[in-house]
Amino acid sequence: MIPRRMAATMLAAGVALGASAQSSPEAEIAKYREALAAGNPAELWEARGEDLWKQKRGPKNASLEACDLGKGAGVVKGAYAEMPRYFADADRVMDLETRLAHCMVTLQGFRFEDATKRVFGAGTNRSDFESLAAWITSEARGTTMNVALAHPKEREAYQLGEKMFYFRGGPHDFACATCHGESSKRIRLQDLPNLTEKAGAQLAYTTWPAYRVSQGELRTFQWRLNDCYRQQRFPDLKFASDASIALTTFLARNANGAAFNAPAIKR
Amino acid sequence: MADPMRIRAAERDGVVNVKILMSHEMETGQRKDASGKIVPAHFISKVTATHQGKTVLSAQWGTAVAKNPFLEFNFKGGKKGEKIAVTWEDNKGETRTDETTIN
Numbered sequence: 001m002i003p004r005r006m007a008a009t010m011l012a013a014g015v016a017l018g019a020s021a022q023s024s025p026e027a028e029i030a031k032y033r034e035a036l037a038a039g040n041p042a043e044l045w046e047a048r049g050e051d052l053w054k055q056k057r058g059p060k061n062a063s064l065e066a067c068d069l070g071k072g073a074g075v076v077k078g079a080y081a082e083m084p085r086y087f088a089d090a091d092r093v094m095d096l097e098t099r100l101a102h103c104m105v106t107l108q109g110f111r112f113e114d115a116t117k118r119v120f121g122a123g124t125n126r127s128d129f130e131s132l133a134a135w136i137t138s139e140a141r142g143t144t145m146n147v148a149l150a151h152p153k154e155r156e157a158y159q160l161g162e163k164m165f166y167f168r169g170g171p172h173d174f175a176c177a178t179c180h181g182e183s184s185k186r187i188r189l190q191d192l193p194n195l196t197e198k199a200g201a202q203l204a205y206t207t208w209p210a211y212r213v214s215q216g217e218l219r220t221f222q223w224r225l226n227d228c229y230r231q232q233r234f235p236d237l238k239f240a241s242d243a244s245i246a247l248t249t250f251l252a253r254n255a256n257g258a259a260f261n262a263p264a265i266k267r
Numbered sequence: 268m269a270d271p272m273r274i275r276a277a278e279r280d281g282v283v284n285v286k287i288l289m290s291h292e293m294e295t296g297q298r299k300d301a302s303g304k305i306v307p308a309h310f311i312s313k314v315t316a317t318h319q320g321k322t323v324l325s326a327q328w329g330t331a332v333a334k335n336p337f338l339e340f341n342f343k344g345g346k347k348g349e350k351i352a353v354t355w356e357d358n359k360g361e362t363r364t365d366e367t368t369i370n
Contacts, residue, residue: 039337043273044290123292216292216334 025189029267032213042134042211042263045218049135052128058108067103069096069136080140081260084249086151093157095248096136097129097222098240119239120223133209133220140260145206147253154249157242161250164243165195170233176247179231190267195251202258205251210266218263221248274367276351283345283369285316285324287338287353295330313356314338318345345369 053064053076069079070087084095090102097119104115121127149155168175179187180195194200209220222237225244229237237244270290277284289311296308308330316324323342345351352366 036337039286039288039339041288041290041335041337043288044270044335047273048270213333 026191033265033267036213036265040211040263040265041216042138042209042218042265045131045134045211046138046263047135048126049131049133052131053135058104058110060107060109062107062109064100064103064107064132066107067100069099076136076139078140078143080137081143081145082147084147084154084157084245084252086153091153093151093153093245093249095221095240095245095252096133097220098245100129100132101240116239120219120226121217129222130209130218130220134218134263137209137260137262141262143260145202145252145255145258145260147249147256149249149253157246157249158253160242161246161248164247165250172233174232174234176228176232179228195254198254201251201254205255206258206261207264207266209262210264212266214267269361269363272353272355272363272365274351274353274365276345276367276369278345278347278369282341282343283318283351284341285339285351285353287316289336289338289355289363291335291355291357293330293332293334293336297330309357309359311336311355311357314353315355316340316351316353318342318351319349323351 053067056063066073068074068087068089069076070082070085071077071079080096083099084093086093087099087102089106094102101112101115104110105112108115116129118125118127119129121130147154149158165176168178175181177196179185179192180200182192183194183197183200185192185194193204195204205221208224209218211217212219222239222244225247226237226239229235272290273288275286291311292309293311294306294309296305298306300306310330310332311328314324314326314328315322323345324340326338328336347369349369350366351369352364354362354364356362
Protein backbone atom coordinates (compact mmCIF):
# COMPACT_ATOMS: atom_id res chain seq x y z
CA MET A 1 0.00 0.00 0.00
CA ILE A 2 1.17 3.48 -0.81
CA PRO A 3 1.16 5.63 2.31
CA ARG A 4 -1.14 8.59 2.25
CA ARG A 5 0.21 12.04 1.53
CA MET A 6 0.61 13.82 4.81
CA ALA A 7 0.74 17.36 3.56
CA ALA A 8 -2.27 17.25 1.34
CA THR A 9 -4.76 18.85 3.68
CA MET A 10 -2.52 21.84 3.94
CA LEU A 11 -3.11 22.58 0.28
CA ALA A 12 -6.78 22.71 1.02
CA ALA A 13 -6.11 24.87 4.05
CA GLY A 14 -4.10 27.23 1.92
CA VAL A 15 -0.93 26.75 3.95
CA ALA A 16 2.26 26.17 2.04
CA LEU A 17 4.51 23.49 3.49
CA GLY A 18 7.72 24.93 2.08
CA ALA A 19 10.85 22.92 1.43
CA SER A 20 12.53 23.36 4.78
CA ALA A 21 14.79 20.38 4.33
CA GLN A 22 17.06 21.31 7.23
CA SER A 23 14.36 21.32 9.86
CA SER A 24 13.85 18.08 11.82
CA PRO A 25 10.96 15.74 11.08
CA GLU A 26 9.60 16.34 14.57
CA ALA A 27 9.53 20.10 13.99
CA GLU A 28 7.77 19.57 10.68
CA ILE A 29 5.21 17.29 12.33
CA ALA A 30 4.69 19.87 15.09
CA LYS A 31 4.06 22.57 12.47
CA TYR A 32 1.71 20.27 10.62
CA ARG A 33 -0.19 19.48 13.79
CA GLU A 34 -0.50 23.16 14.60
CA ALA A 35 -1.89 23.94 11.15
CA LEU A 36 -4.47 21.19 11.56
CA ALA A 37 -5.43 21.89 15.16
CA ALA A 38 -8.13 24.34 14.13
CA GLY A 39 -9.68 21.74 11.89
CA ASN A 40 -9.16 18.40 13.57
CA PRO A 41 -11.20 15.83 11.60
CA ALA A 42 -11.80 14.10 14.96
CA GLU A 43 -14.82 16.44 15.11
CA LEU A 44 -16.48 14.40 12.38
CA TRP A 45 -16.29 11.37 14.67
CA GLU A 46 -17.48 13.41 17.64
CA ALA A 47 -20.60 14.43 15.73
CA ARG A 48 -21.32 10.84 14.72
CA GLY A 49 -20.72 9.66 18.27
CA GLU A 50 -23.18 12.12 19.78
CA ASP A 51 -25.82 10.92 17.29
CA LEU A 52 -25.07 7.26 18.04
CA TRP A 53 -25.38 7.82 21.78
CA LYS A 54 -28.93 9.12 21.29
CA GLN A 55 -30.08 6.71 18.60
CA LYS A 56 -32.42 3.87 19.52
CA ARG A 57 -30.70 0.69 18.35
CA GLY A 58 -30.39 -3.03 18.91
CA PRO A 59 -32.92 -5.75 19.74
CA LYS A 60 -34.26 -3.65 22.63
CA ASN A 61 -34.54 -0.53 20.47
CA ALA A 62 -32.93 1.60 23.16
CA SER A 63 -30.42 4.44 23.13
CA LEU A 64 -27.27 4.57 25.24
CA GLU A 65 -28.51 7.63 27.09
CA ALA A 66 -29.12 5.59 30.25
CA CYS A 67 -25.56 4.21 30.19
CA ASP A 68 -23.71 4.88 33.45
CA LEU A 69 -20.11 5.83 32.75
CA GLY A 70 -19.40 6.07 36.46
CA LYS A 71 -20.92 9.43 37.35
CA GLY A 72 -24.54 8.31 37.14
CA ALA A 73 -26.80 7.15 34.32
CA GLY A 74 -26.39 9.36 31.28
CA VAL A 75 -23.73 11.66 32.77
CA VAL A 76 -21.10 12.11 30.09
CA LYS A 77 -19.43 15.37 31.06
CA GLY A 78 -16.03 14.66 32.60
CA ALA A 79 -16.69 10.93 32.98
CA TYR A 80 -13.66 9.85 30.95
CA ALA A 81 -11.20 11.60 33.27
CA GLU A 82 -12.19 9.17 36.06
CA MET A 83 -11.96 6.00 33.99
CA PRO A 84 -11.08 3.14 34.16
CA ARG A 85 -13.09 2.56 37.33
CA TYR A 86 -14.91 -0.16 39.21
CA PHE A 87 -18.56 -0.77 38.25
CA ALA A 88 -20.56 -2.61 40.87
CA ASP A 89 -23.24 -3.74 38.37
CA ALA A 90 -20.60 -5.68 36.44
CA ASP A 91 -18.33 -6.34 39.44
CA ARG A 92 -15.40 -5.37 37.27
CA VAL A 93 -13.03 -2.51 36.50
CA MET A 94 -13.83 -1.14 33.04
CA ASP A 95 -12.31 1.35 30.66
CA LEU A 96 -14.57 3.44 28.43
CA GLU A 97 -14.71 1.04 25.50
CA THR A 98 -15.45 -1.95 27.71
CA ARG A 99 -18.17 0.00 29.47
CA LEU A 100 -19.73 0.99 26.14
CA ALA A 101 -19.77 -2.66 25.07
CA HIS A 102 -21.40 -3.50 28.41
CA CYS A 103 -24.12 -0.89 27.83
CA MET A 104 -24.72 -2.07 24.26
CA VAL A 105 -25.35 -5.53 25.72
CA THR A 106 -27.39 -4.59 28.80
CA LEU A 107 -29.34 -1.60 27.44
CA GLN A 108 -29.62 -2.27 23.72
CA GLY A 109 -29.72 -6.06 23.85
CA PHE A 110 -26.81 -6.75 21.49
CA ARG A 111 -24.76 -9.90 21.97
CA PHE A 112 -21.25 -9.00 23.05
CA GLU A 113 -19.78 -10.69 19.95
CA ASP A 114 -22.05 -8.67 17.67
CA ALA A 115 -21.47 -5.40 19.46
CA THR A 116 -17.69 -5.81 19.24
CA LYS A 117 -17.46 -7.09 15.68
CA ARG A 118 -15.83 -3.92 14.46
CA VAL A 119 -13.95 -2.17 17.23
CA PHE A 120 -11.49 -0.46 14.88
CA GLY A 121 -12.87 1.15 11.75
CA ALA A 122 -11.44 1.34 8.24
CA GLY A 123 -12.65 3.91 5.75
CA THR A 124 -16.41 3.89 5.37
CA ASN A 125 -16.63 0.75 7.55
CA ARG A 126 -16.77 2.80 10.71
CA SER A 127 -16.51 1.60 14.26
CA ASP A 128 -19.22 2.77 16.63
CA PHE A 129 -16.66 2.59 19.42
CA GLU A 130 -14.38 5.11 17.77
CA SER A 131 -17.24 7.54 17.17
CA LEU A 132 -18.71 7.16 20.66
CA ALA A 133 -15.28 7.43 22.29
CA ALA A 134 -14.54 10.57 20.28
CA TRP A 135 -17.66 12.30 21.53
CA ILE A 136 -17.50 11.08 25.13
CA THR A 137 -13.84 12.00 25.54
CA SER A 138 -14.46 15.41 23.96
CA GLU A 139 -16.89 15.97 26.84
CA ALA A 140 -13.96 15.53 29.25
CA ARG A 141 -11.66 18.00 27.54
CA GLY A 142 -10.14 20.30 30.15
CA THR A 143 -11.15 18.05 33.05
CA THR A 144 -8.34 17.09 35.45
CA MET A 145 -7.41 13.41 35.25
CA ASN A 146 -8.57 11.78 38.45
CA VAL A 147 -8.41 7.99 38.51
CA ALA A 148 -9.11 7.30 42.16
CA LEU A 149 -8.05 3.69 42.79
CA ALA A 150 -10.52 3.72 45.67
CA HIS A 151 -11.81 0.19 45.15
CA PRO A 152 -9.57 -2.85 45.82
CA LYS A 153 -10.22 -4.12 42.26
CA GLU A 154 -9.01 -0.79 40.88
CA ARG A 155 -5.80 -1.11 42.86
CA GLU A 156 -5.46 -4.69 41.69
CA ALA A 157 -5.86 -3.59 38.04
CA TYR A 158 -3.25 -0.86 38.53
CA GLN A 159 -0.74 -3.30 40.00
CA LEU A 160 -1.34 -5.81 37.25
CA GLY A 161 -0.90 -3.06 34.66
CA GLU A 162 2.35 -1.98 36.24
CA LYS A 163 3.62 -5.55 36.18
CA MET A 164 2.67 -5.89 32.53
CA PHE A 165 4.40 -2.63 31.67
CA TYR A 166 7.72 -4.00 32.91
CA PHE A 167 7.17 -7.61 31.83
CA ARG A 168 9.65 -8.69 29.18
CA GLY A 169 8.75 -11.38 26.67
CA GLY A 170 8.16 -12.30 23.07
CA PRO A 171 10.66 -12.98 20.28
CA HIS A 172 12.56 -9.73 21.01
CA ASP A 173 12.34 -9.92 24.80
CA PHE A 174 10.62 -6.50 24.84
CA ALA A 175 8.64 -4.88 27.61
CA CYS A 176 6.67 -1.66 27.21
CA ALA A 177 9.45 -0.18 29.30
CA THR A 178 12.06 -1.20 26.72
CA CYS A 179 10.66 1.40 24.34
CA HIS A 180 9.03 3.75 26.85
CA GLY A 181 11.41 3.76 29.85
CA GLU A 182 14.04 6.30 28.79
CA SER A 183 13.83 9.92 27.66
CA SER A 184 14.96 11.36 24.33
CA LYS A 185 14.99 8.08 22.45
CA ARG A 186 13.39 7.41 19.14
CA ILE A 187 12.63 4.50 16.88
CA ARG A 188 12.54 5.01 13.11
CA LEU A 189 11.41 8.65 12.96
CA GLN A 190 9.14 8.55 15.98
CA ASP A 191 9.95 10.04 19.35
CA LEU A 192 9.42 7.49 22.07
CA PRO A 193 7.56 9.01 25.00
CA ASN A 194 9.04 8.12 28.40
CA LEU A 195 5.97 6.77 30.15
CA THR A 196 7.83 6.18 33.42
CA GLU A 197 8.09 9.93 34.03
CA LYS A 198 5.13 11.99 35.16
CA ALA A 199 5.27 14.53 32.32
CA GLY A 200 5.63 11.87 29.62
CA ALA A 201 2.87 9.71 31.06
CA GLN A 202 0.53 12.71 31.33
CA LEU A 203 1.18 14.00 27.82
CA ALA A 204 0.70 10.57 26.28
CA TYR A 205 -2.48 9.61 28.09
CA THR A 206 -4.27 12.94 27.85
CA THR A 207 -3.87 13.07 24.06
CA TRP A 208 -5.75 9.87 23.20
CA PRO A 209 -8.11 9.24 21.42
CA ALA A 210 -6.54 10.96 18.44
CA TYR A 211 -7.07 11.48 14.75
CA ARG A 212 -4.24 9.56 13.09
CA VAL A 213 -3.40 11.56 10.01
CA SER A 214 -1.38 8.71 8.49
CA GLN A 215 -4.48 6.51 8.64
CA GLY A 216 -7.20 9.12 8.28
CA GLU A 217 -8.93 7.50 11.23
CA LEU A 218 -9.91 8.39 14.77
CA ARG A 219 -8.19 5.91 17.11
CA THR A 220 -8.95 5.09 20.72
CA PHE A 221 -6.71 4.06 23.60
CA GLN A 222 -7.58 0.39 23.06
CA TRP A 223 -6.23 0.81 19.54
CA ARG A 224 -3.04 2.50 20.84
CA LEU A 225 -2.34 -0.43 23.15
CA ASN A 226 -3.18 -2.89 20.41
CA ASP A 227 -0.66 -1.28 18.08
CA CYS A 228 2.05 -1.30 20.75
CA TYR A 229 1.39 -4.97 21.43
CA ARG A 230 2.03 -5.50 17.73
CA GLN A 231 5.26 -3.47 17.89
CA GLN A 232 6.25 -5.51 20.90
CA ARG A 233 5.65 -8.74 18.92
CA PHE A 234 3.16 -9.87 21.53
CA PRO A 235 -0.01 -11.81 20.66
CA ASP A 236 -3.02 -9.65 19.73
CA LEU A 237 -4.35 -7.76 22.70
CA LYS A 238 -7.96 -8.79 23.15
CA PHE A 239 -10.46 -5.91 23.09
CA ALA A 240 -12.03 -5.27 26.51
CA SER A 241 -9.77 -7.90 28.11
CA ASP A 242 -8.64 -7.62 31.73
CA ALA A 243 -5.10 -7.16 30.38
CA SER A 244 -6.08 -4.15 28.26
CA ILE A 245 -8.01 -2.62 31.14
CA ALA A 246 -5.15 -3.18 33.60
CA LEU A 247 -2.62 -1.45 31.33
CA THR A 248 -5.06 1.40 30.74
CA THR A 249 -5.66 1.77 34.48
CA PHE A 250 -1.91 1.94 35.10
CA LEU A 251 -1.35 4.58 32.41
CA ALA A 252 -4.47 6.61 33.21
CA ARG A 253 -3.69 6.79 36.91
CA ASN A 254 -0.14 7.94 36.18
CA ALA A 255 -1.65 10.84 34.25
CA ASN A 256 -3.59 12.06 37.30
CA GLY A 257 -3.40 15.80 37.84
CA ALA A 258 -3.06 16.70 34.15
CA ALA A 259 -5.83 18.33 32.14
CA PHE A 260 -7.38 15.91 29.67
CA ASN A 261 -6.90 17.25 26.14
CA ALA A 262 -8.31 14.91 23.53
CA PRO A 263 -9.41 13.99 20.90
CA ALA A 264 -6.02 15.19 19.69
CA ILE A 265 -4.29 14.92 16.35
CA LYS A 266 -1.25 12.69 15.72
CA ARG A 267 0.96 12.04 12.75
CA MET B 268 -25.28 9.00 2.26
CA ALA B 269 -22.28 11.10 3.10
CA ASP B 270 -21.88 12.41 6.62
CA PRO B 271 -22.66 16.06 7.37
CA MET B 272 -19.94 18.69 7.19
CA ARG B 273 -18.93 20.65 10.24
CA ILE B 274 -19.07 24.34 9.36
CA ARG B 275 -18.18 27.28 11.54
CA ALA B 276 -18.55 30.90 10.48
CA ALA B 277 -17.62 33.87 12.66
CA GLU B 278 -17.74 37.55 11.75
CA ARG B 279 -15.19 40.06 13.09
CA ASP B 280 -14.71 43.62 11.84
CA GLY B 281 -16.61 42.90 8.64
CA VAL B 282 -14.63 39.79 7.78
CA VAL B 283 -16.23 36.37 8.04
CA ASN B 284 -13.93 33.45 8.82
CA VAL B 285 -15.31 30.11 7.62
CA LYS B 286 -13.96 26.73 8.70
CA ILE B 287 -15.24 23.55 7.09
CA LEU B 288 -14.53 19.89 7.81
CA MET B 289 -15.75 17.42 5.22
CA SER B 290 -16.09 13.68 5.66
CA HIS B 291 -14.73 12.03 2.53
CA GLU B 292 -12.38 9.17 1.65
CA MET B 293 -10.51 11.17 -1.03
CA GLU B 294 -9.13 8.06 -2.73
CA THR B 295 -6.39 8.89 -5.19
CA GLY B 296 -6.91 5.89 -7.45
CA GLN B 297 -3.27 5.01 -6.91
CA ARG B 298 -3.54 2.74 -3.89
CA LYS B 299 -3.96 -1.01 -3.98
CA ASP B 300 -6.07 -3.02 -1.59
CA ALA B 301 -4.93 -6.16 0.24
CA SER B 302 -5.62 -8.34 -2.80
CA GLY B 303 -3.53 -6.11 -5.09
CA LYS B 304 -6.47 -4.49 -6.87
CA ILE B 305 -6.43 -0.72 -7.48
CA VAL B 306 -8.79 1.15 -5.17
CA PRO B 307 -10.83 3.31 -7.56
CA ALA B 308 -10.39 7.07 -7.38
CA HIS B 309 -13.08 8.76 -5.31
CA PHE B 310 -12.58 12.39 -4.43
CA ILE B 311 -14.32 15.72 -4.07
CA SER B 312 -13.91 17.57 -7.35
CA LYS B 313 -15.84 20.76 -6.71
CA VAL B 314 -16.54 22.92 -3.65
CA THR B 315 -18.84 25.93 -3.59
CA ALA B 316 -19.66 28.24 -0.71
CA THR B 317 -22.51 30.72 -0.88
CA HIS B 318 -23.47 33.60 1.37
CA GLN B 319 -27.17 34.51 1.19
CA GLY B 320 -27.30 32.70 -2.16
CA LYS B 321 -24.28 34.49 -3.66
CA THR B 322 -21.12 32.48 -4.39
CA VAL B 323 -18.17 33.56 -2.22
CA LEU B 324 -15.87 30.63 -2.95
CA SER B 325 -15.63 28.19 -5.79
CA ALA B 326 -12.87 25.59 -6.01
CA GLN B 327 -11.88 22.65 -8.15
CA TRP B 328 -10.18 19.87 -6.23
CA GLY B 329 -8.23 16.79 -7.17
CA THR B 330 -6.56 13.84 -5.54
CA ALA B 331 -3.83 15.88 -3.81
CA VAL B 332 -6.26 16.85 -1.05
CA ALA B 333 -6.18 14.61 2.02
CA LYS B 334 -8.91 12.38 3.40
CA ASN B 335 -11.47 14.25 5.53
CA PRO B 336 -10.45 17.67 4.17
CA PHE B 337 -10.32 20.86 6.17
CA LEU B 338 -10.94 24.14 4.37
CA GLU B 339 -10.67 27.61 5.86
CA PHE B 340 -11.28 30.92 4.10
CA ASN B 341 -12.30 34.54 4.77
CA PHE B 342 -14.67 36.82 2.92
CA LYS B 343 -15.88 40.37 3.40
CA GLY B 344 -19.44 41.61 3.73
CA GLY B 345 -21.16 38.93 5.80
CA LYS B 346 -23.14 39.81 8.92
CA LYS B 347 -24.00 37.86 12.05
CA GLY B 348 -27.22 35.88 11.65
CA GLU B 349 -26.85 35.46 7.89
CA LYS B 350 -26.48 32.07 6.24
CA ILE B 351 -23.50 30.31 4.70
CA ALA B 352 -24.09 27.19 2.62
CA VAL B 353 -21.37 24.85 1.41
CA THR B 354 -21.72 22.21 -1.29
CA TRP B 355 -19.26 19.57 -2.41
CA GLU B 356 -19.57 17.30 -5.37
CA ASP B 357 -17.34 14.29 -6.02
CA ASN B 358 -16.14 12.49 -9.12
CA LYS B 359 -18.92 9.90 -8.76
CA GLY B 360 -21.56 12.63 -8.83
CA GLU B 361 -22.36 12.32 -5.16
CA THR B 362 -23.04 15.64 -3.49
CA ARG B 363 -23.72 17.09 -0.09
CA THR B 364 -24.85 20.54 1.08
CA ASP B 365 -24.82 21.87 4.62
CA GLU B 366 -25.36 25.32 6.02
CA THR B 367 -24.68 27.35 9.10
CA THR B 368 -25.44 30.75 10.55
CA ILE B 369 -22.72 33.36 10.92
CA ASN B 370 -22.04 34.22 14.53
